[in-house]
Amino acid sequence: MSYESNTTLKEIAKTLLAADRIIITAHTKPDGDALGSVTALARALELRDRQPQIWLMPPVPENLSVLSDRIDYRRVRGDGYEKADGEGMPVVEPDAIVVLDTGAWSQLDPMRAYLELRREKVIVIDHHQHGDDVGAKLYVDSSAAATCEIVAELIDLLKVKHDQLIRDALFVGIASDTGWFRFSNTRPATHRLAARLVEEGVDHADLYRELEQHERVEKLKLMIRALDSLQMINHHAAVMTLRATDFAETGAKQEETERFVDLPQIVGPVQVVALITEQAEGPTRLSFRSKPGPNAVNVNDLARQFGGGGHARAAGARVFKPVEQVEREVVKVLGQLKAAGHG
Numbered sequence: 001m002s003y004e005s006n007t008t009l010k011e012i013a014k015t016l017l018a019a020d021r022i023i024i025t026a027h028t029k030p031d032g033d034a035l036g037s038v039t040a041l042a043r044a045l046e047l048r049d050r051q052p053q054i055w056l057m058p059p060v061p062e063n064l065s066v067l068s069d070r071i072d073y074r075r076v077r078g079d080g081y082e083k084a085d086g087e088g089m090p091v092v093e094p095d096a097i098v099v100l101d102t103g104a105w106s107q108l109d110p111m112r113a114y115l116e117l118r119r120e121k122v123i124v125i126d127h128h129q130h131g132d133d134v135g136a137k138l139y140v141d142s143s144a145a146a147t148c149e150i151v152a153e154l155i156d157l158l159k160v161k162h163d164q165l166i167r168d169a170l171f172v173g174i175a176s177d178t179g180w181f182r183f184s185n186t187r188p189a190t191h192r193l194a195a196r197l198v199e200e201g202v203d204h205a206d207l208y209r210e211l212e213q214h215e216r217v218e219k220l221k222l223m224i225r226a227l228d229s230l231q232m233i234n235h236h237a238a239v240m241t242l243r244a245t246d247f248a249e250t251g252a253k254q255e256e257t258e259r260f261v262d263l264p265q266i267v268g269p270v271q272v273v274a275l276i277t278e279q280a281e282g283p284t285r286l287s288f289r290s291k292p293g294p295n296a297v298n299v300n301d302l303a304r305q306f307g308g309g310g311h312a313r314a315a316g317a318r319v320f321k322p323v324e325q326v327e328r329e330v331v332k333v334l335g336q337l338k339a340a341g342h343g
């Protein structure tokens, strides 16, 4: 199917204001943009006297506690929503379900059955280039740096004045997805939104400390392992591999690999980076990043070769193969890039 909008934000605003019980969710293992957009939209709907419930599929990264500590949410685990430990949150039949920052079943696994049964109520709002037929309504803007940019527009259409939680949540989303306004997806509208939020009272230096200087020493130890595993391919590509033993021996968690894939990009000639992560259980995780410019590698295309996807400069996949095999295949694919004139 083509992954294109079949509705407008105005229509979505209308639908949400006509609804009462609204479930708001995002992709598994929410990042700053997923949690930021969920938090901001839920708060905005609360301020319009709706009854939004936030459902998150863990793990919720520790550095996002600056937002997650300020909201109530139901944890939806891999064993299905029926067993979700909602911490007293009643399970009610929703009038609408909003899925943010993804439209891919691979990122919604724990809620798939639930969503499929309610397809007509599902509204997907996303900024990725590809996705599946998850809901009846889809609004996608791949020029947006973050889903939070789109949600900010939606909140204006809902005629809600930002409170401090909405401001912080939107800022966390755009700062996260743009690497603090460094990545090529950053556009003038991103800066305009950031400026507006700072004018309204966002303390960006405080949020930087909360988000980026909030790590455990175990993460640093795992980072050393990742860097130590570095393989260079044709000087233009870098591959790092983390094995389950690296996690066990350092005590680091899976979600603590966040941003590792950016590290080899400090090397001048490096155009593309892959990080391969073995999980104790489940598929091998694969993350790609690439630098912008005339030799830019489209890592969305690379990730799709492994059954995943994402953006041109940042993409990933989950591969049901052993880590060694994934590593061999990635090294081969990256080695062929130069021959294809990308290098």
Ligand SMILES: [Mn+2]
Pocket (backbone or CB within 6 Å): 033, 034, 101, 127, 145, 146, 147, 177
């Ligand atoms: Mn995003």
